Amino acid sequence: xxxxxxxxxxxxxxxxxxxxxxxxxxxxxxxxxxxxxxxxxxxxxxxxxxxxxxxxxxxxxxxxxxxxxxxxxxxxxxxxxxxxxxxxxxxxxxxxxxxxxxxxxxxxxxxxxxxxxxxxxxxxxxxxxxxxxxxxxxxxxxxxxxxxxxxxxxxxxxxxxxxxxxxxxxxxxxxxxxxxxxxxxxxxxxxxxxxxxxxxxxxxxxxxxxxxxxxxxxxxxxxxxxxxxxxxxxxxxxxxxxxxxxxxxxxxxxxxxxxxxxxxxxxxxxxxxxxxxxxxxxxxxxxxxxxxxxxxxxxxxxxxxxxxxxxxxxxxxxxxxxxxxxxxxxxxxxxxxxx
Numbered sequence: 001x002x003x004x005x006x007x008x009x010x011x012x013x014x015x016x017x018x019x020x021x022x023x024x025x026x027x028x029x030x031x032x033x034x035x036x037x038x039x040x041x042x043x044x045x046x047x048x049x050x051x052x053x054x055x056x057x058x059x060x061x062x063x064x065x066x067x068x069x070x071x072x073x074x075x076x077x078x079x080x081x082x083x084x085x086x087x088x089x090x091x092x093x094x095x096x097x098x099x100x101x102x103x104x105x106x107x108x109x110x111x112x113x114x115x116x117x118x119x120x121x122x123x124x125x126x127x128x129x130x131x132x133x134x135x136x137x138x139x140x141x142x143x144x145x146x147x148x149x150x151x152x153x154x155x156x157x158x159x160x161x162x163x164x165x166x167x168x169x170x171x172x173x174x175x176x177x178x179x180x181x182x183x184x185x186x187x188x189x190x191x192x193x194x195x196x197x198x199x200x201x202x203x204x205x206x207x208x209x210x211x212x213x214x215x216x217x218x219x220x221x222x223x224x225x226x227x228x229x230x231x232x233x234x235x236x237x238x239x240x241x242x243x244x245x246x247x248x249x250x251x252x253x254x255x256x257x258x259x260x261x262x263x264x265x266x267x268x269x270x271x272x273x274x275x276x277x278x279x280x281x282x283x284x285x286x287x288x289x290x291x292x293x294x295x296x297x298x299x300x301x302x303x304x305x306x307x308x309x310x311x312x313x314x315x316x317x318x319x320x321x322x323x324x325x326x327x328x329x330x331x332x333x334x335x336x337x338x339x
Contacts, residue, residue, distance in 0.1 A: 159181045263330045
């Protein structure tokens with residue numbers, strides 16, 4: 001019996017789940033961001049300004065949806081004589097599952113940052129809502145896990161961001177619990193020169209027993225023009241396989257893992273039948289099966305392109321996922337599947 005993991009019978013909606021506007025330290029207004037991303041064929045944009053959760057539903061139309069969210073940062077103490085580039089940090093994005101749940105948890109009202117404009121703009125600061133007691137975090141596994149736990153209890157999805165830029169060590173981030181996903185690619189970091197391709201770290205988390213998803217995102221601040229090769233927009237995206245373009249349907253698809261991530265190639269269909277996983281995709285040069293043990297396979301096509309493949313799965317892999325690579329080296333990543 002055929003079981004669809006990604007179905008061509010439902011629509012795919014193109015999304016950027018990590019984005020900054022003039023509300024914090026971005027260079028484009030929410031309205032400008034919508035125009036830019038909609039012109040590039042995106043259907044969904046999560047405007048995740050630093051430390052502040054804002055409702056941008058006024059931008060929604062029948063072809064475009066904004067998801068509320070925000071990015072939280074927890075910094076380690078800066079050592080004397082070292083600059084900010086040496087500070088180890090944890091950044092996470094938080095997405096409310098319900099539009100009626102627009103109150104932040106573990107909010108630190110004493111935290112300020114000169115670049116985060118909403119903190120210095122009374123009409124924006126007045127929009128901030130939070131629940132529970134104020135909380136001043138510290139850079140430790142225990143403190144970060146408390147923040148994630150409280151967010152989960154209040155129905156937020158939590159994503160771990162750009163671990164290379166953050167300079168986080170495996171023994172630190174592998175201790176985080178309750179994450180919905182981690183960034184497997186981050187455009188902004190990659191365009192500034194950091195190797196923010198994190199599929200190996202994703203596998204390390206999976207092999208530790210962490211059943212989590214992976215996302216590719218821009219984290220765009222738009223300090224360079226959109227047409228510049230250094231632009232941090234339109235690089236990493238998520239294709240969400242949802243029943244409709246609504247907040248409820250999109251969040252449901254994210255929770256179920258009904259999406260894939262990409263920097264270019266397109267996955268058209270993914271399904272399991274008779275102990276084989278089948279993939280259909282745009283033309284690529286390489287299709288790779290990755291599992292939780294040494295059983296892995298790669299299909300290459302010299303001088304030609306691949307548009308489909310299948311792999312045997314016997315139920316002893318721990319998990320499996322697929323990566324595809326096109327002629328330009330751009331990749332698409334499925335989530336890990338554990339059945």
